[in-house]
Amino acid sequence: MENKPIGIFDSGYGGLTVFRSIFEQLPDYDYVYLGDTARAPYGNRSFQTIHQYTWECVQWLFKQGCPLVILACNTASAKALRNIQQLDLKNEDPEKRVLGVIRPTAEVIGDYSKTKQIAVLGTKGTVQSESYVIEIGKFFPDITVYQQACPLWVPLIENGEYDKPGADYFVKKYLEEVLAKSDQIDTLLLACTHYPLIQQKIKEYLPADIQVVAQGDIVAQSLADYLQRHPEMEKSISKNKTQQFFTTTDDTADFDHYAELFFGAKVHSGYAEIKC
Ligand code: DGL
Numbered sequence: 313m314e315n316k317p318i319g320i321f322d323s324g325y326g327g328l329t330v331f332r333s334i335f336e337q338l339p340d341y342d343y344v345y346l347g348d349t350a351r352a353p354y355g356n357r358s359f360q361t362i363h364q365y366t367w368e369c370v371q372w373l374f375k376q377g378c379p380l381v382i383l384a385c386n387t388a389s390a391k392a393l394r395n396i397q398q399l400d401l402k403n404e405d406p407e408k409r410v411l412g413v414i415r416p417t418a419e420v421i422g423d424y425s426k427t428k429q430i431a432v433l434g435t436k437g438t439v440q441s442e443s444y445v446i447e448i449g450k451f452f453p454d455i456t457v458y459q460q461a462c463p464l465w466v467p468l469i470e471n472g473e474y475d476k477p478g479a480d481y482f483v484k485k486y487l488e489e490v491l492a493k494s495d496q497i498d499t500l501l502l503a504c505t506h507y508p509l510i511q512q513k514i515k516e517y518l519p520a521d522i523q524v525v526a527q528g529d530i531v532a533q534s535l536a537d538y539l540q541r542h543p544e545m546e547k548s549i550s551k552n553k554t555q556q557f558f559t560t561t562d563d564t565a566d567f568d569h570y571a572e573l574f575f576g577a578k579v580h581s582g583y584a585e586i587k588c
Pocket of ligand 1: 322323324326327352353354355356384385386387388434435438466503504505506
């Protein structure tokens with residue numbers, strides 16, 4: 313039987329925190345995860361480059377048979393999704409679908425806040441795109457969003473320094489910067505798929521009355537709703553409970569080592585050669 317998995321894409325490992333939640337909520341489907349670790353991080357790259365890299369990876373996932381691809385990366389969702397949905401898919405294959413993580417998060421995040429003041433922490437690319445300010449504004453016009461770029465968090469996490477004492481300085485630094493913007497913030501959104509790895513450290517440096525929200529469960533719930541609302545798509549996805557992992561780095565053992573930290577289970581990846 314032909315494999316028609318759900319594709320999950322991230323610039324590197326971070327999307328595995330989202331995949332983990334998706335797999336917990338929707339264990340019956342087949343999945344292919346692709347991390348573009350050879351070209352990560354995307355966070356500081358230009359709009360054009362992020363679009364080009366993301367589209368190349370999405371096309372690779374389509375070649376693996378995926379009818380649906382989730383961009384489990386805020387930076388790619390902020391800077392590439394619109395072009396992919398509105399231009400690329402029309403030319404490539406209008407039957408295929410690509411979804412991101414920003415809209416599903418924006419749809420619900422306002423419900424978490426009583427003070428109606430939310431801090432959104434992400435990469436430079438995500439913050440500069442203003443995607444969260446725009447999207448949250450559509451669903452919750454009375455919410456004020458304070459953004460904070462945390463450019464050093466992804467390198468700390470990807471280099472395995474996230475739980476070491478050196479990380480504390482940078483965790484504190486960005487939290488102090490965002491909290492200085494308002495004393496009414498009661499909700500802090502981790503708008504980068506890597507940040508759940510430092511969630512505990514973040515909590516240690518936050519006042520107890522500020523809640524920290526990670527995206528994994530929100531995106532997983534949104535995907536479950538999407539599949540219910542789109543039975544043709546749901547039927548087209550194969551359901552053999554398989555998971556495959558691919559990285560664009562030829563050192564797959566290195567990927568497997570870090571991937572386990574993000575996914576919470578052993579990972580055995582293959583090498584995906586993306587033609588540039
Ligand atoms: N996974 C990306 C995100 O959610 C961050 C990593 C990167 O900068 O490539 O924004």
